[in-house]
Amino acid sequence: xxxxxxxxxxxxxxxxxxxxxxxxxxxxxxxxxxxxxxxxxxxxxxxxxxxxxxxxxxxxxxxxxxxxxxxxxxxxxxxxxxxxxxxxxxxxxxxxxxxxxxxxxxxxxxxxxxxxxxxxxxxxxxxxxxxxxxxxxxxxxxxxxxxxxxxxxxxxxxxxxxxxxxxxxxxxxxxxxxxxxxxxxxxxxxxxxxxxxxxxxxxxxxxxxxxxxxxxxxxxxxxxxxxxxxxxxxxxxxxxxxxxxxxxxxxxxxxxxxxxxxxxxxxxxxxxxxxxxxxxxxxxxxxxxxxxxxxxxxxxxxxxxxxxxxxxxxxxxxxxxxxxxxxxxxxxxxxxxxxxxxxxxxxxxxxxxxxxxxxxxxxxxxxxx
Amino acid sequence: xxxxxxxxxxxxxxxxxxxxxxxxxxxxxxxxxxxxxxxxxxxxxxxxxxxxxxxxxxxxxxxxxxxxxxxxxxxxxxxxxx
Numbered sequence: 001x002x003x004x005x006x007x008x009x010x011x012x013x014x015x016x017x018x019x020x021x022x023x024x025x026x027x028x029x030x031x032x033x034x035x036x037x038x039x040x041x042x043x044x045x046x047x048x049x050x051x052x053x054x055x056x057x058x059x060x061x062x063x064x065x066x067x068x069x070x071x072x073x074x075x076x077x078x079x080x081x082x083x084x085x086x087x088x089x090x091x092x093x094x095x096x097x098x099x100x101x102x103x104x105x106x107x108x109x110x111x112x113x114x115x116x117x118x119x120x121x122x123x124x125x126x127x128x129x130x131x132x133x134x135x136x137x138x139x140x141x142x143x144x145x146x147x148x149x150x151x152x153x154x155x156x157x158x159x160x161x162x163x164x165x166x167x168x169x170x171x172x173x174x175x176x177x178x179x180x181x182x183x184x185x186x187x188x189x190x191x192x193x194x195x196x197x198x199x200x201x202x203x204x205x206x207x208x209x210x211x212x213x214x215x216x217x218x219x220x221x222x223x224x225x226x227x228x229x230x231x232x233x234x235x236x237x238x239x240x241x242x243x244x245x246x247x248x249x250x251x252x253x254x255x256x257x258x259x260x261x262x263x264x265x266x267x268x269x270x271x272x273x274x275x276x277x278x279x280x281x282x283x284x285x286x287x288x289x290x291x292x293x294x295x296x297x298x299x300x301x302x303x304x305x306x307x308x309x310x311x312x313x314x315x316x317x318x319x320x321x322x323x324x325x326x327x328x329x330x331x332x333x334x335x336x337x338x339x340x341x342x343x344x345x346x347x348x349x350x351x352x353x354x355x356x357x358x359x360x361x362x363x364x365x366x367x368x369x
Numbered sequence: 370x371x372x373x374x375x376x377x378x379x380x381x382x383x384x385x386x387x388x389x390x391x392x393x394x395x396x397x398x399x400x401x402x403x404x405x406x407x408x409x410x411x412x413x414x415x416x417x418x419x420x421x422x423x424x425x426x427x428x429x430x431x432x433x434x435x436x437x438x439x440x441x442x443x444x445x446x447x448x449x450x451x
């Protein structure tokens with residue numbers, strides 16, 4: 001088996017397990033941020049903190065063992081503004097790039113609608129936003145790509161105190177029952193357990209492919225292939241599509257290829273496999289749990305919100321050089337400064353989206369029987 | 370013997386994620402007097418797994434009795450007076 005075949009197999013397995021646990025726990029990265037504003041719920045933020053502490057430790061151990069990890073770039077205005085846009089988009093759609101897939105797998109039509117929006121948003125980006133995005137990316141805020149670089153210290157001096165304080169906090173939350181929610185259905189998986197599994201899967205993703213869990217470039221690739229079919233001249237005339245990079249991975253004995261054009265590369269093969277894995281993991285989980293149900297009869301504004309939110313997310317992810325999964329599940333444990341900036345933007349955008357949502361969705365009439 | 374409460378059914382199956390909880394809370398608040406007097410029972414139909422925890426927990430905190438059952442392939446959450 002060559003490197004690409006091994007990656008495809010590993011990502012199918014990782015995706016399948018991730019899809020299962022995300023469906024069982026409804027592990028919603030959108031809700032983690034949004035619910036702080038909508039319902040003043042901090043449970044999922046605590047769960048995220050648990051994930052970050054565990055993954056920061058595992059990323060550092062891997063780094064010290066010489067495992068090749070795709071680095072994050074220095075922070076710029078693009079990460080902040082992209083974060084704002086992404087937070088707005090994910091809050092409006094109710095899904096993020098992972099949530100849309102596992103919910104689509106479990107029968108939610110709004111998940112599928114968000115995916116269409118993500119592909120459409122990528123098309124809009126190619127047609128209209130590449131010059132703006134390029135200009136934003138040139139506005140760097142500072143050079144340090146990580147917090148240890150910012151303070152010019154060995155990462156261990158940041159990671160060890162972080163893990164120590166984090167462990168104290170997490171154990172106090174666990175004792176106070178603040179890491180769990182009372183469950184009313186037997187098949188529900190507590191989100192903190194899902195966080196442990198996803199942290200393990202994120203580590204496996206790096207060990208096999210050198211890149212943390214991510215998926216948004218797949219939507220970009222789908223949009224490029226669509227554009228190559230319907231507007232091939234636009235592909236030829238746009239310099240953006242001629243760009244690409246290859247990253248050598250000495251530890252994993254392979255090479256990642258990333259091509260902005262319509263040609264298939266190893267990144268899209270990996271992300272495509274992850275997508276398929278998550279979809280079927282969630283599908284099987286929903287079938288086994290007995291709650292797979294498709295409902296098309298929902299208010300039209302919900303389709304609109306899911307689609308428009310998806311499009312805004314795709315535009316924003318291209319500008320911010322990554323989606324929420326990339327920056328939160330990959331960048332935060334890496335102590336990436338660009339991901340911290342993205343997170344700040346994400347909260348801002350989610351706050352704006354929450355204000356819009358409260359007016360837009362609470363209109364479903366009930367019926368007396 | 371008290372009369373059986375009128376069921377007020379809120380069918381939000383398939384809707385975008387936060388709609389379920391927000392809509393349920395609004396209906397609970399709008400029918401607060403009816404629920405407390407035992408005249409009204411709120412029934413929420415949802416496909417959202419997260420809502421099977423968030424709605425009952427919120428309703429219990431408000432002092433209501435809550436039950437959750439799987440009905441076919443969705444969930445039926447009943448909220449009524451203690």
